[in-house]
Amino acid sequence: MTTVQVDSDLLVRKPPLLDETGHIIATELAKQTLLMEKSLNTSITRISDWIEVADLVKEGLAPEVFPLGTVLHTPWTDVRASSSTEWDFLWRVVAHGSATLRDGSTVPAMYLQSSLCLPFSFPFDEREAFYAAKDGLAAGTYHINSGAGYQQMAANTDYQFTIAAEVPAGGQLMFKSSTYSTAPAVVNVYHSAGASAAAEECAVTVGSEGTSLGTLATEPTDYVNNIHRHVLGSNRWSQSAARQFLNSTAAPGSWWAAQNGFDRPSAIAATSAGFLSGFAEDFVEALQPVLVKTALPYCDGGTSGGTQADETWDRVFLPSAEQLYWVCTWLGIPYSLEGDAWDYWKRVYGGASPATMGATHKEFCLGSMGAESTMRYVFERSAYRSYGSDVAYCYSTGNLNANYASYGYFCAPACCIC
8 A cells, every 4th residue: 555654644545546536536635634734834754655746736736735945755775786775865845836848838846856965976977088980090190189278288289199900980089097187198999988998008199190180179079079078078968977877767887878979988887776766666757857958068059148058858957056046147157048046045045146156155065865964065967158077066165166077076966746
């Protein structure tokens, strides 16, 4: 039997649903129980039937039954390749409003966000290849120009290397170490985007011998990557490893797939199951894929203050700067592009206008599951549009800023019941 547990330990039990009438009766009983708890000034502590919650949202009753700040508990299993850990997952109600479904319809929606970060950190997106060998490469000597240069790559400098064996179509070339702090020394040759081990390592020297592979620049081409992304990962939400992980129910080793010719496997792809795999089926079923808009970085066609955006359909997503009530224009993003500010965070911050980015606001600090008092560095989904690699985040001190996608930070995901 299905139960709904509340603080007063009142249990409502449903008989087997034999027909549509039985379902209507059972739904009405659940609704009346939740309304009764509201009148008794108690809060829901555990939801064991999320379809009933979704029914209340559809009927427009969610704001009354689940006021802002209500925390809903549900079991979640953190599944790793070698172990699993059971958690009491805490979803906080952060907004009531509407959402757009795939069929274009607009429906009532209740927005939830994890009240704590996940219990482990991982990159928003990994450091990428600098060259996509879409057509393959013959054995021989090649060089790549640094263009404007970045960090330890000197400006307008050619770096040469020799490949001993043919690279098949779909292969990749990637500097073995990030050139953020180390000058180019070794090129790793991968025979596919998903290959974990390099097929060959090639010594790098300054020089322009052999065939030119092109120039690293702001805008990536089909073959040569953005100058920042091969050093520090991509900040484009639609192609991020974070988005794939959060929306997947697949086992370790099965949820990651390359989203472009430069993409490299997530650090947790082989060891962690998809985030949604840890929840019961009814919770996943209650999460409809909803429209999520995310501003495009300049290197992907975005412009300062422009409305160019990716449109994705996500069950789970990271909050945007605007949804958290931050000054998103600091990132080059206009208001109303990435979703309205969530009322919960407006109340927590308490300011008459959004929180200034580049400044410290401890109201936005979050701990993580199992370490609630330890404040974390927390990624959001908004790109700092000027760069191809920087993503909005909150420092452990509460400073609202942006940092590199390839860094291993925490996240507090959000979802939409509708």
